[in-house]
Amino acid sequence: MNQQRREFLKKAGxxxxxxxxxxxxxxxxxxxxxxDPSGFPSKPVPGKVRWGMLIDTGNCREGCSACVxxxxxxxxxxxxxxxxxxxxxIWKSPYEKAFPTSSLQFPSHDLEERExxxxxNHCAEPPCTKACPTExxxxxxxxxVSMDYHRCIGCRFCMAACPYGSRSFNWQDPRPGIAEYSKxxxxxxxxxxxxxxxxxxxxxxxxxxxxxxxxxxxxxxxGDLNDxxxxxxxxxxxxxxxxxxxxLGTLPSVFYII
Amino acid sequence: MIEKALKGNxxxxxxxxxxxxxxxxxxxxWGRQMSLGLGVTGMGRDISWGVYIAQFTFLVGVAASAVMVxxxxxxxxxxxxxxxxxxxxxxxxxxxxxxxxxILADMGKPQRVLNVLRYPSPHSMVFWDVMVxxxxxxxxxxxxxxxxxxxxxxxxxxxxxxxxxxxxxPWAFSIHTVTAFLYAGNPGRHLWLTAVLAPRFLASAFAAxxxxxxxxxFILKKTSGFDAGxxxxxxxxxxxxxxGVANFFLLGTEFFxxxxxxxxxxxxxxxxxxxxxxxxxxxxxxxxxSLVTGIASVIVLLVPRLRSQTGWLLFACAGLxxxxxxxxxxxxxxxxxxxxxxxxxxxxxxxxxxLSVTLGVWAIGxxxxxxLLKVAVAVKTQE
Numbered sequence: 001m002n003q004q005r006r007e008f009l010k011k012a013g014x015x016x017x018x019x020x021x022x023x024x025x026x027x028x029x030x031x032x033x034x035x036d037p038s039g040f041p042s043k044p045v046p047g048k049v050r051w052g053m054l055i056d057t058g059n060c061r062e063g064c065s066a067c068v069x070x071x072x073x074x075x076x077x078x079x080x081x082x083x084x085x086x087x088x089x090i091w092k093s094p095y096e097k098a099f100p101t102s103s104l105q106f107p108s109h110d111l112e113e114r115e116x117x118x119x120x121n122h123c124a125e126p127p128c129t130k131a132c133p134t135e136x137x138x139x140x141x142x143x144x145v146s147m148d149y150h151r152c153i154g155c156r157f158c159m160a161a162c163p164y165g166s167r168s169f170n171w172q173d174p175r176p177g178i179a180e181y182s183k184x185x186x187x188x189x190x191x192x193x194x195x196x197x198x199x200x201x202x203x204x205x206x207x208x209x210x211x212x213x214x215x216x217x218x219x220x221x222x223g224d225l226n227d228x229x230x231x232x233x234x235x236x237x238x239x240x241x242x243x244x245x246x247x248l249g250t251l252p253s254v255f256y257i258i
Numbered sequence: 259m260i261e262k263a264l265k266g267n268x269x270x271x272x273x274x275x276x277x278x279x280x281x282x283x284x285x286x287x288w289g290r291q292m293s294l295g296l297g298v299t300g301m302g303r304d305i306s307w308g309v310y311i312a313q314f315t316f317l318v319g320v321a322a323s324a325v326m327v328x329x330x331x332x333x334x335x336x337x338x339x340x341x342x343x344x345x346x347x348x349x350x351x352x353x354x355x356x357x358x359x360x361i362l363a364d365m366g367k368p369q370r371v372l373n374v375l376r377y378p379s380p381h382s383m384v385f386w387d388v389m390v391x392x393x394x395x396x397x398x399x400x401x402x403x404x405x406x407x408x409x410x411x412x413x414x415x416x417x418x419x420x421x422x423x424x425x426x427x428p429w430a431f432s433i434h435t436v437t438a439f440l441y442a443g444n445p446g447r448h449l450w451l452t453a454v455l456a457p458r459f460l461a462s463a464f465a466a467x468x469x470x471x472x473x474x475x476f477i478l479k480k481t482s483g484f485d486a487g488x489x490x491x492x493x494x495x496x497x498x499x500x501x502g503v504a505n506f507f508l509l510g511t512e513f514f515x516x517x518x519x520x521x522x523x524x525x526x527x528x529x530x531x532x533x534x535x536x537x538x539x540x541x542x543x544x545x546x547x548s549l550v551t552g553i554a555s556v557i558v559l560l561v562p563r564l565r566s567q568t569g570w571l572l573f574a575c576a577g578l579x580x581x582x583x584x585x586x587x588x589x590x591x592x593x594x595x596x597x598x599x600x601x602x603x604x605x606x607x608x609x610x611x612x613l614s615v616t617l618g619v620w621a622i623g624x625x626x627x628x629x630l631l632k633v634a635v636a637v638k639t640q641e
Contacts, residue, residue, distance in 0.1 A: 083604075084302035093600055100601035101523065118600070127445050133384035134373040153373050154296075154366015157384055159306040163446025165599035169306060169366065171297030190295040191366030248445040 050124070050143035051198050052225035052253040053209075054232050054241065057095075057116045059219035065092060067117065070214030074199070076187045078177025087168040087177075089196040090119040090211055095258075101245055111258070117211075117220070120145060120166040120196035121244060121252030128158035128167065137193070143225070143253055144198045152192040159193060163248050167195045198222075225253060259407060262636035263629035269481070270632070277625040284618010287611045288363060296366055299612040304604040305595045309616050310364035312591040316466070316583055317353045317360070317623075318391070318437045319459060323467020324350035324398060325430035326497050327490075332423050338493055341638065342486040345478070346471055347402035348630040350430075354395040356623035363615050383440045390433045397426040410637045434459045441594065449527035449594045452515075458508040459586075464501035465556075466582035468494050469575035474631075476572065484635040495571060499559035502578055506553060509585075530603065531593045538603045541593065544584050552581030 071077070071090045078087055092115040096104050099116075122145045129137050129145060136152035139145050159167045170190045178187065185201055188194055199209035207213070212220045223232035241255040266274075291298050301308040327346035331339035362368045379385050401422040408415040438456035445451065472494050475486040516524040529535045531545045555577035564570040592606050608616075 083304070085297050086303050097600040097602065130381050131383070131444070133379050133382040133388070134370075134377045135379055136373070151370070151373055151377070152367065153370045154368075155361075155364070155384060156306045156366070157382070157440075160441075160447065160595075161444045163444075163599050165304070168303055170295070171302065172295040190297075193366075245446065250445065 048141060048226060050225040050253065051122065051203070052143070052223065052232055052255065053119075053122075053198075053212075054221040054235055054255045054257065055117050056219045056221075056257040057114060058257065059217040060092075060115070060117060060215075061217050061219075062115070064216065066214045066216055067211035067220065068092070070210040071196070073180065074182050074202075074210040075185045075197075076174075076178050076182055077194075078174040079179065080172075080177045085171040087170065087174065087194065089168075089194070090117060092116065093118045098244060099242070101247065102242070116256060118164070118166070118244075119211075119254065120198075121164055121250065121254045122196075122198055124251035124253065125249060127161040127163065127248075127250060131157040131161035133157065140200070142203075144200050145195075146197055146200060147192075147194055149186075149188050149192045149194065154191040154193065156193060163245055163250065164252075167193050169193050259403070259410065259633050259637070260629075263632040265636075266632065270628075273628065274625065277621045277628070280617050280621035281625065282618075283614050284616075284621060287614030288618065290611055291363075291615060292368075296364075298609060300606050300608045301612075302604070302606075304598045304602065305592060305606040307364070307591055307595070308606055309587075309608045309612055310360045312587040313616060313619070314357050314360040314364070315437060315459075315591060316587045317357045318434055319463025319582075319586065320467045320470060321350045321353035321357065321391075321394065322430045322434040322460070322463045323471065325427055326464055326468045326494065326501075327471065328423060328430070329427050330493070332420075333427065336493070338487055338489040341484075342471065342475060342490045342494075344402055344406055344634045344638075345474055345486060345631065347398045348627060348634060349467075349471065349474065350398045351395060351402065351630060352623045352627035354391055354398070354433075355626055356619055357391055358395075359619045359622060360616075363619060383436060383443060386436045387433075387440060390429065390436050394426070394429050394433050397422050397429060401426065406634055406637050431460065434463050441590075446599055447594050448523045449531075449590070452512060454508050454511060458505060458512075461501050461504035461508055462582045462586060465498050465505050466579050468498040468501060469555075469578045472498065472571070472575045473579070476568075478631065478635060482635045482639070484639055491571075492566075495559055495565050495575075498575070498578060499556060499565070502552065502556035502559065505582070506556065526597050527593050530596050531589050535597065536603055538605070540605050541589055545589050548581045548584035548589065551577045552585070555581060 068088075068090055072079070072088075075089060077089055080086060095111055095114045095116055096107075098118050122143055124143065126139055126145050129135075129139050132138070133155065134151050134153055136148045137145065137158050138148070154169070156169055159169060170188055170192055173190045174188055181187070199207070199211075202209060209220075209222055212222045221232050221235055223230040225232060225236075227233060235257075236255060239257045241257055243252045243255055246252075299308060299310075324346040327339045327343050330336040331343045362371065365371065374385060374388050401419045404419045405415040408419075435456045438459040441447070441450035442452060442455040472491055475491055478484045478486065513528065516528050526535060530539060531541050532549075533539065534542050555574040558564045558570050558574035559578070565574065595604070595606075597603055
């Protein structure tokens, strides 16, 4: 008797929950959680935000990789030995590898040895989102090229389309490669692509990206490219800057002072 | 009709058993890949597509080449092709099924494959490729099967098959054009970023696919006594020869544009594939083997005195298939990733697991082709 009563209560409770859920779906005013679709228009609206980054390569200290460590800890990026199954969101590359199409005749000694930060460029014209067959990677209203790890089918088309090598694939379960878990960002599963997200999870909390915060040389400036009075725009106006592979028309949002 | 595939002599069943063993090996390897992830393959962060996508690309071409018998027979009333049309259509069906299986094998999350239909994205070439490949499979399977069924009953095929067959002709061109667009639209991959990629895909497909049809017709003649006809084979030989000429001509134009313009990005992949770059050239022997075999085969096919001899014809057809398989199945896809976007040279070596899965998919396709052709031959020879 008691057992039956318990069963009844369990089922009635489940039924009531299901009913609530259905009502929430059918009658919009009852919605338990509302998503505002106007928050995600595909094209940047004039006057709206376009996040961008300016890296002063001269202030980037030799041998320092504080930003890489901060980013990879914050986002639970696994560390596997070797390059084959490697996952990286931000890393240091020799100048001539980051800018292979720039003039490399008679470079200065300083430039020959310089390493620059490379990461997703959050292009205004991203080839990766165009290639994605499921909209698992998409450009947000604020210019960030984002990933939906639950929708990605792992076809790796975005990796073939990206001309900057900024995307990584989970060739194996990433969790064994994470030494210390960060609770601020979810871990991923094997079989999906991931990359830098410009710390969108920190931006909503009003924080700067983890790499910007971690840099001891203050070499990274982050801000709104659409705001003429932002620090990044002022600095872009005052300095000679370059972008990676500008000839491809991707319009990167990451700029470099060489 | 399918019951006709269940009757056969000892060698038929031995062949089926061999294919089943290969399928078993493939399935167990795929199980390992599913439980451990795609890290068990030779692919990696830099060369993120490998044997699977390369086989897919080659097989789309094989599928498209059915048009080389369908078009002359149905549009130009070339009676010589009456017996081989069904072979072309069923080859297209099997090749398309293999294409789809290779895509599934390459996916990190194959359980989410329906996301492609749930979130249709016309800006993505994959979306179009899924549409045209599935359409092509249906067109060939339905029209081929219906025409064969009518022949068995000794009646004229229903008139709607005509519409499907006409539709399948431009559709064949579309599958390989869209497949070329998968690659040709990516900025920064200069080996693929060329307008002649789609024409070259079609030329190499019509060369290799037609050569495969000729080889199959010889195998059918030897194993079942079904002869598609000497005239059909002769006509196909000429088609394969000129498609082969077009393929190597287009490859030549790639070399001219890259090396005469002297633009480094355009030259690098070709340099890596054919001559080696920075002292590294994993595929150099393969690419030269492909080039020499392919050109020699085309010459044999062009000389009437040689191509009319069965021995030479078999050598030339096999050589052409082998050449284009290396070119598309090794060079083009893997070479497109080298040098990497960060100008590095990375080597790729497929693993045993990867090759076993590949073997399994080929075996599934060959089993399907064997059974479909068994039915076709049984109907044609009124067994």
